[in-house]
Amino acid sequence: MQKTVSLSYKVLAIMLLVVMFVCSLVVGLLLYQAANQEQQLNQTILSRDVTRYHQFSTLLNERLSVWVEGLKYINDIPPGNTTELVDTFRRAEDFLLLQWDVSNLWVIDNQQQLVYQQGEYLPDDVLAMVERTFAEARPIAGVHCHVMCEQIVSIPVMINRQTTNVVVMSTSLQELLALLSEATQGASQSDLVLVKHSKGGNSQSDRYFINSMVSEKQERFMRDILGAIPPSASKTTLITNGHEVNVNGRAYLITLLPLYQHKSNGHYLMFTHDIHERKQAYKSQNRIIFFGGVGLVLTFVLCMFVLLRRYAQKLSVLANMLPLLAQKRFEEFKLQQKRSFTRKKWLLDELDTLGEAAVELSDKLESLDQQMTVNTAKLEKMAMFDSLTGLPNRNMMTFQINKQLAALHRQQAGMALLFIDLDNFKKVNDSHGHHFGDEVVKLAGERLSRVIRENDLIARFGGDEFVILVTGLDKVEQVNIVADKLIEEFVEPMRISEQTFYISISIGVAYTSNSKTRALELMRQADTAMYEAKLERGSSFRFFNSSMNQKIVKQVELENEARIALKEQQFFLALQPQIELASKRLTGFEALLRWNHPQRGLVPPGDFLPMLENTAMMSELDFWVMEKAIELLSRLASNGYRNVKMAINLSAAQFANSALLPYLMELIELHKVDARNIELELTETVLVADIERAVEVIQQIRALGCKIAVDDFGTGYSSL
Structure with a gap:
């Protein structure tokens, strides 16, 4: 069995991936935001340090600038008196050193010449500051580092808004560092x-x-x-x-x-x-964010698992229940559904609705199954039994023949197949309708069933054809006894609704003791033999032999050639004159069918009429002969032979055909002939086959004005 993964687990996995993705995205954004905040805090600290440095540096430099400016006014130094200015600074050296840690002092006149130096030499980069001070007339500050770093401030000495001298002082960075250190440690x-x-x-x-x-x-x-x-x-x-x-x-x-x-x-x-405490707080915040996200995912997964587990259980139960429908265990299916899906109405969900729909489906399937069982039985009966007679049909007979053939190799016995056809049955349908035909078939089935043994089988193949399977035969002669009994059953006429029908049967027999014989071949042989029996004109049976095959082939070829001959007008009518013996006067003609074959020449009637007599082709030829004969009668009348009659032979099938009278009337009307000049000839066999029907048809023909004559009387065909 193929492994499956529960739908709930699939949904749970998908939801877990989605939630993990969303949570990862949110946690990532929060962590990213926290990292940015951390970076911003670092930038804030850095900016604050730079700002404080510049603030304190400016403060210290401005202190010196203010002192220099104030010193000028206190000592009232006249403009251009550099000597007095230098003396003033010389007197303040100790004060500057002790008070503000001024380690170097330089005085430059307006000619940018060094006029006073206290301490080290004047560095070159300081000279650049002096030039800027003269040019911009404002204090310029900077840092000069050689061995140690010092803060340099270049201060202009201005009298009457003119720079007369520049004082340059250098101080140690210790005070600046101390101020910065104190300020940063405070934060x-x-x-x-x-x-x-x-x-x-x-x-x-x-x-x-x-x-x-x-x-x-x-x-x-x-x-x-x-x-x-x-x-x-x-x-x-x-x-x-x-x-x-x-x-x-x-x-x-x-x-x-x-x-x-x-x-x-x-x-x-x-x-x-x-920043240790801040970093710890940052890490704690990150842990809270991370574990909060993990907790959220786990909580969601747990909730989804609890929710989906119930759905998965229901789906699993339903999946296990559905095969019960295929096994037609409907009651067990309903019981399991009731036990697994019954809940309070306000708690119903889609799966409960699905369960109810499954129950409705089971009810419909159960009803369909019951109906199918009934219909199957009917179909089996229809497939194996004839609906009119209740006898087995061709399918059942074929099955039983195959079964008996397979058993022949275990038995020292033979079996025979009797193919039975009701003689002149078509006349019953044509003259009395299909209702009487069906009644005749049912009575025939009953009569045939009375003769056979219990272990034999009779079937109706359709129409007026019956087949009897006789098994357990020690010798072939036993079939003769069965065939004679069957024929004897039809000696007595059938009476249906005050109508009497004289029905005889023709039987074809195929016998075999070989288990390798095929059922279809056996049926074909019996059918062929039956058509041979029909040539005996009823109440006879014939055993199949190989020569019959050749005759059947010849008959089929002849029928095909006859159809071609009718299309190509190879048939023609030969008129046999009828002479009155007393006066030797011509009284009429008998229309005789002749065949002028393109290869064989004139074909004698005895060579083709008997072979075509029991075929569908014969009916077409009969009506063609009638049409051509009446057409010739019309032409004779047009040529002055108005009192000449035309004799036309009627076959048994044509006489029994219900279309005979309407067709005859149509031809008389079409060709404008005198019906008294038409003489219809039929054999005595046709008359006695169904005397009541024959009398009725003869009366209708005579009512048209046509004459009736008995043909071949005294030549061996008539019953004397």
Whole structure:
């Protein structure tokens, strides 16, 4: 049996995939949003550090600018008096050093000549600041790093809105670093150092070295921080976004702030922010999001499983129930449905409706099955039995013949098939109608059934044909006894509704003791023998022999040639004159059928008429002869032979045909002949076959004016 997967599991799997996809999408978006928030927080910290640096740097520089401006007014230094200005600054050296840590001071006159220097030489990059100060007439600040980094401020000394001198001061960055450190520590645990970057070294701790005064403990911590920065973290990354590192189990954000006095000096302020608590909160948030999504998926799956499991159970029960319908176990199907699907009305769902529909289907199938059983029995009866007589039909007989033939090899006996045909039965139908014909067939079946033994079988093949299967024959002569008894049963006439019918039978017999004989071949042989028996003109039987086949073939060929001859007008009428002996006067003609064959010439009537007598072709020839004979009679009358009669032979089939009288009347009217000149000849056999019917037809013919004559009287055909 092929393995199957439950529909509920398929639906559950699909829903699980959908929910997992949606949850993954939502969780991913939430995690992405949290990561963006984390990045934004880092950017906020970085921006805040830069802002504070510039704010404090500006504050310290403006403090010096204000002091210089105030010093000019306090000492009332006249314009252009550089010497007094220099003396003033010389007297303030100790104050500047102690108060604001001014380590270097330079005074430049309006000719941009150094007129006073306290401390180191004036660096070249500071000269550029001096030029800008003279040009822009405003303080210019920057950072100069050589061995150590110092903050430089170039302040213009303006008298009457003209720059007369420029004072340049350099201060240590320690105060700035202290202010920044105090400000950052107030917001979070942070450290700030001045570092210098070098291009050598394999690790970040080798590439960066601390360039500010720190404690030994702080220096070790900063070395650990620098060692935790991966080589892949470039200066640009540290400047623009910062980088997170883990040191001693805590998370830190590292950012660099370049001191842009000289682009190539490689000095930076390194901010170290402790973000461990924030990272833990971020991880906790991510865990909540992740496990919340997983919990949501599991909750949904559980709910769907509980819901679909009930549907799956119902579908499984229904799937197991449906084969019961194919097995026609309808009651068991209804019982299982009632046990599995009965629920309260307000709880009904589509599967309950499906169960009810299945019950309705079972009721209809049960009804159809019962009706089919009845119809099958009827069809079997129709297929195997004749509806008119109740006897077995051709199918049943064929089946029994095959069965008996198969048993012949186990028996030392033979079997015979008797093919029986009612003689002149067509006349009964034509003259009295099919109702009387059916009654004759039923009576014939009853008479035949009285003769046969219980183990023999009689069947009606249709029309007036019956077949009897006789088995267990020790010798073929036993069939003669059966055939004689059958013929004897029809000696007595049949009486139906005050009508008397003289019916005889013709029997063809086929005998075999060979089990290899085929049923169809045996029936064909019996049928052929029956037609041979009919040539005896009733109440006779014939055994099949091989010569009959040749005769049948010849008869079929002759019938086909006769049809062609009728179409090609090979037939013609020979007129045999009738002379009155006393006066030797011509009184009429007898129309005789002749055949002028294109190859064989004139074919004698005795060669083709007996063979065509019991065929359908004979009826066509009979009416053709009548038509041509009356046409000749009309032509004779037109030529002056008005009192000459025309004798026309009637066959038994034509005499019994109900179309005879209407056709005769039509020909008389068409050719305008005198009916008294038409003489219809029939044999005595035709008259005695059904005397009452014969008398009735003769009276109707005579009423038309036609004459009746008995043909072949005294020549061996008449009964004397």
